[in-house]
Amino acid sequence: MNASKTASLSVFSNTFIVILKLIVGFLTGSVAVISEAIHSALDLLASLIAFISVRISGRDADRGHPYGHGKVENISGTIETLLIFVSRYLDYL
Ligand SMILES: [Zn+2]
Numbered sequence: 001m002n003a004s005k006t007a008s009l010s011v012f013s014n015t016f017i018v019i020l021k022l023i024v025g026f027l028t029g030s031v032a033v034i035s036e037a038i039h040s041a042l043d044l045l046a047s048l049i050a051f052i053s054v055r056i057s058g059r060d061a062d063r064g065h066p067y068g069h070g071k072v073e074n075i076s077g078t079i080e081t082l083l084i085f086v087s088r089y090l091d092y093l
Pocket of ligand 1: 064
């Protein structure tokens with residue numbers, strides 16, 4: 001399985017988890033489960049960023065980017081690191 005397929009599987013599974021946690025959270029009225037859904041929504045955002053970045057990094061070099069597009073993964077990795085800090089911070093609230 002290549003990186004793009006793996007990333008899209010991660011997007012689908014995270015979407016499924018968010019929807020399931022929202023349904024259970026609202027059916028039971030559990031604030032804890034709803035906050036878990038928000039936590040998983042941040043995971044979903046991270047997996048979307050990973051999906052987009054592996055799609056872009058796989059592109060061949062072009063006029064605007066003669067060394068290729070691989071560096072986009074460094075940028076997305078940094079953004080995902082910041083997202084982890086955000087979700088850790090939310091856990092303390
Ligand atoms: Zn380009």
